[in-house]
Structure formats: structure tokens, C-alpha cells
Amino acid sequence: MTTGVTNLLNEKQFRMEQTGNTSVSDLALIKEIADENKYAFKVLYNKYVKQIHSYIYKLTNDSKLSEEVTNDVFFEVWNSAEKFQGKSKVLTWIFGIAHNKTINELRKKKEISVDPEELMNVVSKDMETEELMMKKDREKQIKSALDQLSPEHRTVVELTFLQGLSYKEIAVIMDCPVNTVKTRMHYAKEKLKETLTKLKITAGGF
Amino acid sequence: MANNFSKDDIELLIPWYLNGTLEEEQNKKVEEYLEQDRAFKDEVILLNLIKSAVIKTDEIISQEISPQFAKMQESIIQRIDSTSKIKVDKPLLDKLSSFFESFRFPAMNLVPIAALLLIQFAIIVGLIAKLYFEKPDQYTTLSGTESVETIGQKFMVAFDNSATEKEIRDIILDINAKIISGPNRSGIYIIEVKDPENKAAVEDIIKKLRSKKEIIKLAEEAY
Numbered sequence: 001m002t003t004g005v006t007n008l009l010n011e012k013q014f015r016m017e018q019t020g021n022t023s024v025s026d027l028a029l030i031k032e033i034a035d036e037n038k039y040a041f042k043v044l045y046n047k048y049v050k051q052i053h054s055y056i057y058k059l060t061n062d063s064k065l066s067e068e069v070t071n072d073v074f075f076e077v078w079n080s081a082e083k084f085q086g087k088s089k090v091l092t093w094i095f096g097i098a099h100n101k102t103i104n105e106l107r108k109k110k111e112i113s114v115d116p117e118e119l120m121n122v123v124s125k126d127m128e129t130e131e132l133m134m135k136k137d138r139e140k141q142i143k144s145a146l147d148q149l150s151p152e153h154r155t156v157v158e159l160t161f162l163q164g165l166s167y168k169e170i171a172v173i174m175d176c177p178v179n180t181v182k183t184r185m186h187y188a189k190e191k192l193k194e195t196l197t198k199l200k201i202t203a204g205g206f
Numbered sequence: 207m208a209n210n211f212s213k214d215d216i217e218l219l220i221p222w223y224l225n226g227t228l229e230e231e232q233n234k235k236v237e238e239y240l241e242q243d244r245a246f247k248d249e250v251i252l253l254n255l256i257k258s259a260v261i262k263t264d265e266i267i268s269q270e271i272s273p274q275f276a277k278m279q280e281s282i283i284q285r286i287d288s289t290s291k292i293k294v295d296k297p298l299l300d301k302l303s304s305f306f307e308s309f310r311f312p313a314m315n316l317v318p319i320a321a322l323l324l325i326q327f328a329i330i331v332g333l334i335a336k337l338y339f340e341k342p343d344q345y346t347t348l349s350g351t352e353s354v355e356t357i358g359q360k361f362m363v364a365f366d367n368s369a370t371e372k373e374i375r376d377i378i379l380d381i382n383a384k385i386i387s388g389p390n391r392s393g394i395y396i397i398e399v400k401d402p403e404n405k406a407a408v409e410d411i412i413k414k415l416r417s418k419k420e421i422i423k424l425a426e427e428a429y
Binding site: 038041042045046049050053054057058063066067070071074075078139140142143145146157158160161162164165166167169182183185186189192193196 | 217218219221222224225226227228252253255256257259260261262263264266267268271273274275278279281282283285286
């Protein structure tokens, strides 16, 4: 990339920081990062760090680990930007890196799921109404149910409903066939159905 | 029932129907099926609940944790700075690999390879030729390199290292001889005396040469 384009990006980034306008495409950012433009890297980092960190945290349930892995992911983005071929969206690519690194960390830790008992915190009765307490309790139980899913199943659910990705994109991220994505979603849905039925949660429950 | 789509196929697509990422044709098929099967509408409701649960959980988590993104960014920039200072030269193999990959057509790789092989071959042939044709340990002698037609009696003579040129010349002239070859590696000259009269004359010459012990180490009739 020429100096002119870099300067243009710097100016745009400055405007973005001021107005929050994300007009520079992810592909342009990646190309700049491939040219070792740290400015562009910071822009991309700020744009997606929260999503990536949240995703990793849900799989690991460890705030320190999730911060480390998040930074590992973006470090990999910095180092591998020149290899990005544009066959998928940039975010899909980053999620793919995040997924791989998280699964590797979990394998090291041999964590599969969190004991739901640990997540059933007692809510303070001092300041809250019983109804609110029941709602929070339900929310925690649903969170617990999600935590009980394996990383593979949780990933499909998160990427579908939170990130709004297609099953084809998810297949790329998880490096598996599309039918595997569909069956994992089906399994996760059946497991969560049990919890929701037990809690008698309805559409108005949230 | 929707054409070519079983109930199971449609059921599996519902999550992506809900998040709006199905292709147009798939979307249409799902909607057709949903209109015809009441039980499927319950499935949509369930998945919507799950979707809400996921979103709600995400909100809970966001409230529970407060990662220091600014600090994290600082840390990663430091990491980038520390690794970028160490610029490692590409290994030779990578450079060679890049060189060959730069050729547009794979067949073009043969040109530099062929050139290298030719150079190697030329070097090897040159070395062999040098070894084969080079005369070992050639040196120029006092007698010169021209071949001399010889007709007289020949003698083998070796001079002492301390013998001077004048002394050698005087001896040669005294017996009316000339050096026709030598010295060889052993320091032996072949001198020729023109037409000695008889055998006794040959022996006299040998006696005379041997008498100069301080100058001549060896004097023998040569055959």
C-alpha cells in the first residue's frame, strides 16, 4: 500500500474515533495491517475486541484466560494479515482464529463444561422484589444450561443467535461440514429445551 | 409439503431462518413448510426463546466482567513492537523457494536449473582436464628443453651442492664434454664426451671426474 493510502486511512481513523463512523471496510483494514500499519490494527481491534472477548469468555468462563486468548487472537491477526485471502468475511476469519485458540486452551485445561452448581449463586434478598429475584434466578439457570453445552455446541448457538452468522460461515469458522453445524445446533436446541421447559419459561419470560 | 425438503431438513434450517441468513430459496421453502405444519410454529417459538436466552446471557456476562480493553490493546501493541524489532532473515531455503516461485510458468524454473547444471559440468570437466593433461612436476633444466642429437660417450655425473658454476664449467671443458641433459630429480646430469678414442679413454675420463671429489659426487658411464 502506498503512503498516500496509509495517510488517508489515518485521517479516516481519526474521524472514526471522533464520530464513531466505521466507514473503512474490514478488508482495507486487513490490507493496511498486512503493511504493518498499527493504526489500522487498533481500529480493527477496537471494532471487534468486545465480540471476540465475549465469545471466548463464554467458552472458557475464565476472565484472565479469555483476556490472554483474546490478545493471542489479535496478535495472530497482526501476524497473519498478509495471508488473508478474502475468501470469507474478516470477522469470520477472526472468529475462526478465536475458536481454534480457545479450543486448544480448553484442551490444555481439559475443561468441558462448568459445574452448574457453581453458577447457582444466591441472590441477595435485601433490595430486590421476589419477582425480580425469580427472573434473575431463571436467567442464571439458563446461563448455566448454556454453560453446560460443550464448546462445540455452545459455539454454534453463539455464532448463530448472537453474531448472526449463516451456517456456512459457522462451518468455515469451526472447520467442519455444514451438516455438522446443523446437527450440533439441533443437539444444543434439544438440551436447552429441557431447561426451558423445566423453568416453564415462555415468550414473555425475558 | 414443501418439494424436495423433508420435515427434518426444514427443522434444521429454522435457526438460520430466524437470524435471517438463509438464501432466498431456502427462506421460501421454510415459510411454505411453516404454513402447512402447525407443530413447526412451536419449534420457531422455542428457538426464539433460546435466541432471547442467549442474548440475555450475553448481557449478564457483560455486566459481570469488565475487561480492560485499553490495557489489553496497549499490551498487544508492546508485543507487536518487541517482535517486529527482531527481523530475521528468511532462511536461504525460503529465499530460494521464493526465487523459483517468482517464475510465472513452472517450466521457466528449468532455465536457471539448467544454467546451474551447465556451470557445474564445466567446472568438473575443467578440473578433470587439468589433472589429466598437466605434466607432473615439470621443471626447466640447465640443459634446456630441446632434445639434442647425441653421438659420443655419455656419463652420469652428480655435482656437489657447493660446486660453483665455474668449477663445473672447468671440469666439463677439461674433458671436452658437454651437458646434454639434467639435472633430473636426483641431481644427475648426463654429459657427453665426443668420440673418446677407446675404452681406456672412457675410464680415464671417469677417473678424472672422480678425482674432483669436492665437486663431483658421482661419475659413472651412462648406457
